[in-house]
Amino acid sequence: MSMFSSRSWREYPQRYRMEASRFKKSGKTYYPPRDIDPETGDTAQEIVRLPDTGKIVTYTVIRVAPSQWGDLSPYALAIVELTDGTRMMGQMTDVDVEEVKIGMEVRLEFRRIQTESHEGVLSYGHKFVPNWF
Amino acid sequence: MAGIVGYGAHLPRHRIKVEEIAKVWGADAPSYKKGLMLREKSVPPPDMDTITLSVEATRRALIRAQTVDPKDIGAIYIGSESHPYAVKPSGTTVAEAIGATPDIHCADFEFACKAGSEAMFVALSHVDAGHMKYALGIAADTSQGAPSDALEFSAAAGAAAFIMGKDNLIADCLDTHSFMTDMPDFWRREHEFYPQHAGRFTGEEAYFATTKGASIALLKKSGMKPADFKYAVFHQPNGKFPQRVARELGFTQEQIDPGWLAPRLGNTYSGASPIGLSATLDVSEPGDLIFMCSYGSGAGSDAFIWKVTERIDEVRDLTVRTHKLLDENIIYIDYGTYAKFRRKIKMNY
Numbered sequence: 001m002s003m004f005s006s007r008s009w010r011e012y013p014q015r016y017r018m019e020a021s022r023f024k025k026s027g028k029t030y031y032p033p034r035d036i037d038p039e040t041g042d043t044a045q046e047i048v049r050l051p052d053t054g055k056i057v058t059y060t061v062i063r064v065a066p067s068q069w070g071d072l073s074p075y076a077l078a079i080v081e082l083t084d085g086t087r088m089m090g091q092m093t094d095v096d097v098e099e100v101k102i103g104m105e106v107r108l109e110f111r112r113i114q115t116e117s118h119e120g121v122l123s124y125g126h127k128f129v130p131n132w133f
Numbered sequence: 134m135a136g137i138v139g140y141g142a143h144l145p146r147h148r149i150k151v152e153e154i155a156k157v158w159g160a161d162a163p164s165y166k167k168g169l170m171l172r173e174k175s176v177p178p179p180d181m182d183t184i185t186l187s188v189e190a191t192r193r194a195l196i197r198a199q200t201v202d203p204k205d206i207g208a209i210y211i212g213s214e215s216h217p218y219a220v221k222p223s224g225t226t227v228a229e230a231i232g233a234t235p236d237i238h239c240a241d242f243e244f245a246c247k248a249g250s251e252a253m254f255v256a257l258s259h260v261d262a263g264h265m266k267y268a269l270g271i272a273a274d275t276s277q278g279a280p281s282d283a284l285e286f287s288a289a290a291g292a293a294a295f296i297m298g299k300d301n302l303i304a305d306c307l308d309t310h311s312f313m314t315d316m317p318d319f320w321r322r323e324h325e326f327y328p329q330h331a332g333r334f335t336g337e338e339a340y341f342a343t344t345k346g347a348s349i350a351l352l353k354k355s356g357m358k359p360a361d362f363k364y365a366v367f368h369q370p371n372g373k374f375p376q377r378v379a380r381e382l383g384f385t386q387e388q389i390d391p392g393w394l395a396p397r398l399g400n401t402y403s404g405a406s407p408i409g410l411s412a413t414l415d416v417s418e419p420g421d422l423i424f425m426c427s428y429g430s431g432a433g434s435d436a437f438i439w440k441v442t443e444r445i446d447e448v449r450d451l452t453v454r455t456h457k458l459l460d461e462n463i464i465y466i467d468y469g470t471y472a473k474f475r476r477k478i479k480m481n482y
Contacts, residue, residue, distance in 0.1 A: 016230040071179045071473055093180055094146050094464070110188040110230060111180040112217075122217055124184065124226060132462045133453045 005121040015125035054082035107131040135260040136305040138298035141193020142411040170372025174289040174399025186292035194294040203233040207265025212248025247429020249403035272407035279327035289399025293407035304439040312347035319430030347434035359383035363421035366409040368428035369395035412455035419443040
């Protein structure tokens, strides 16, 4: 088993189910999950699932992509504020980069994220798509 | 009998028109459009596959199921001829993504275009037999047609998922019948990228004989006639075949219309009749009877009779309808983009 497949497997909860940690004292949610709240040092937390919709806070366009994403370029990487206030970064898909705008409503969709090689393990997770329905 | 407690579909947004494919190969687009009744087909982008389509369709099925805890789903079966791995199950990724692991049974089914309905059939049977409270049957494909082959005009992508249960049904399954023979009409040998088919032989002796065999047997078994049904859904390798088989069995165009998606969607293989069923449920009223018959080369058909319950009014608009996915926010692509998306270009990595 390669490092890639074991790392991918360890991250299933956040990658597949959008699980985040919400700390009891501060009420703050962190994604990916953390063991300790960096502000309070608190370890008491609950695992919550993030909402699947939000708005773009800012974005950048990747035109010269690493080889594993070459067939998708150009594409946007966006920082999105989800409806619960959590901000996360993700790749945009199913959209022309010229249409991507700050404030655009987006939805998380389960997608293939990358592959190790033609023979390697497939890595899945979420990307943002325009929220058109 | 057991039935459907939640259903959902997912389709790619990308489409390619018949004219765009015909242009590249010097084919006559009007004759394909008229002969096969195909206008365009869905195309999955590189980051979409049978697993991702299955997860999205299943999430919609869970929304419509309303109260089903994924931990109560005892089995996940995915029928597809395009499982992303040759060795490694698709179902376990779906199970993990919806939070149904680890106390669950998973299996990937293959039977050309019939794999989806057999996943539904086995899920339904487990629940009916009392083995588990809920079972999930998924029909999903990102099918491939060889460049310039007739199949390239139709091979499309999409998925539908059905959570089977005994209580709180959206549609009760009144009866089923399956019909199988050994039929060499379409196949793909191991390590081959594209399927082969036997041309016109795939029609008369295969699709029509098998679909009619299952349909006539189920009508006889149930004591029903085509006029008793509000809607009917058949496997749709193109727009023409389901239209003709429906007519020859005694169903009308109005009965097949809501689930007759192939002219704009293409052939979603395992997904074809199950996605058609999802579109039909979207417009059904309580009490409606729906006749459904799949077809898979090799060859076989699974036929079902569904009776829609009053719960349909409560759940149909809890998530997106299949026709909305088919009709709105379409991205048309050219053949070059299509060839890139479907990995038909030799790359240096």
